[in-house]
Amino acid sequence: MSGSVTITHGGAIAVDPEALRSVSRGLLAIVPTLIEASSAARTAYGHVLNMPGVRPRVNMDALWATADRAEAMSQQCQMAAENTLLMADVYELVELKAELAALEIREGAEAEAIMARIAELERSDPRVPDMEAWLLKGWDEGRYEGLLEQQTGLPFLDASLLFLLASRIGSSRMGALRPGATLSGDAAPVTVTPVNTSSPIAPPTSLAEAFRRFPETKEAQFKVEKYTMVDGEERFVLYAEGTSALMGGNPLDMKSNVELYFGNESASHQASLDVLAAAGAKPGDRVDVYAHSQGAINAAYLATQSEFDVRVQVTAGSPVHPALEENQLLIELRHTDDLVSALAGGGGPGGTGSPDSFVASRIGDPAYHPHDLLMKTHYLDTYIETAEMVDASGDVRLDAIRENWRELNQAVSIESTEYVTSR
Incomplete structure (x- = not known):
């Protein structure tokens, strides 16, 4: 065999946009739990700090580091969720423009709904249209x-x-x-x-x-x-x-x-x-x-x-x-x-x-x-x-x-x- 295989949902789309949004929702759902875990670890640290008889038996540095890690993970999940949602919007924009191009008549309710959604996505974040152009350029250069x-x-x-x-x-x-x-x-x-x-x-x-x-x-x-x-x-x-x-x-x-x-x-x-x-x-x-x-x-x-x-x-x-x-x-x-x-x-x-x-x-x-x-x-x-x-x-x-x-x-x-x- 020769070469390596690339698998995408479409030419420029790696994954179906709705699948990405589902991942984003899952990441966001974890964030409150991680924040709560960080807060609980810091609260525990404060309690142990005020218990002289217990403090020598607890690794205080590790307990504080656990709180730090949970807080960092909550921030990472938040950022990953936002970036995943951004990518879903970019993929959807590519998909909608392809769908609009496929319509024989660009008038009527269907075309108007597509164009309205395209405008909404392009207004949502200035990065979306730029990333869409970047994705299409990469696909165009690689398809042949x-x-x-x-x-x-x-x-x-x-x-x-x-x-x-x-x-x-x-x-x-x-x-x-x-x-x-x-x-x-x-x-x-x-x-x-x-x-x-x-x-x-x-x-x-x-x-x-x-x-x-x-x-x-x-x-x-x-x-x-x-x-x-x-x-x-x-x-x-x-x-x-x-x-x-x-x-x-x-x-x-x-x-x-x-x-x-x-x-x-x-x-x-x-x-x-x-x-x-x-x-x-x-x-x-x-x-x-x-x-x-x-x-x-x-x-x-x-x-x-x-x-x-x-x-x-x-x-x-x-x-x-x-x-x-x-x-x-x-x-x-x-x-x-x-x-x-x-x-x-x-x-x-x-x-x-x-x-x-x-x-x-x-x-x-x-x-x-x-x-x-x-x-x-x-x-x-x-x-x-x-x-x-x-x-x-x-x-x-x-x-x-x-x-x-x-x-x-x-x-x-x-x-x-x-x-x-x-x-």
Whole structure:
């Protein structure tokens, strides 16, 4: 493995603002207790000082030092709480400005409420807008780290212009999907053929394992796991591959890539819907999605426009960054030197989805070699390495996806089917 992984709630936001405010409240709650403890120790010191028979048996210096330590800790907790609250305001400001930018119409009650809150935060402390600018600058400088520096190592071929173009497109925010984004037009019809059925004994137990569950049958692009729960509910997990053809009958080709990126229906999106239907998924059913590359664009639109209840979306190397609801968990794996991920602008500066949503990023391939031209940093295998690093990180936001796996582990049966789709 190479590089180290950075985990944030959004591009520039380390932690969900409300989580920070909860920490701040917890720190403030400790302060009165510490002040009381310091006062009690000083009171005890005074009593012992006036008791000649007891004083020789008490370490008076230690008793006074205890009072000093408790007082110092109360001051430290107070300062930490105030700084944590300040950081929460800064993160919220970043998040609100990103949310405002995502709105198609900056008029009406929603936009006015956001702008009013932005103004309130900026007035609350002169440091808030300055720190917001500092955070965004750091994110902006780091979101393409390693991308523009990549060289193919071949003297007659310089790919830097290609990398520069990808970062420019990403910076235009074309890959940032607005809330409730939908595709336009009609998709080409597709055929769906089940090619392999099995019965897994359990759901995934890690992100790396989930990405290793992608279809293994030759030419299969999708896998659907159907979980029948104790109460009879049926839940589904879709594993969707990325681009697997330049053109032709395979729906996951460059034609679909271009259509999806520019907001148009595609054969690959239709294939995503059709394989779920073939597996028995009905409108309103819970669907989790694990997707790579082009499959991740389809995952985004499954979450924003389909009739399925998509609560979990885990993507690797996605060319887009969706704006999701607070009850939707979004986990994005991104390599800052991935040409395809760059089309999403490196993700977004603000958080989206549930408070447990996060973006895990790193330089996928720091060394510069001729294989850079083959976009090794975009390979699923490279992202599996990143998933392993996230699994081992100990980040508490992994608890949400692990709880989801524990729920699925209560299923009375699991049926897995791989599908080949064609135009």
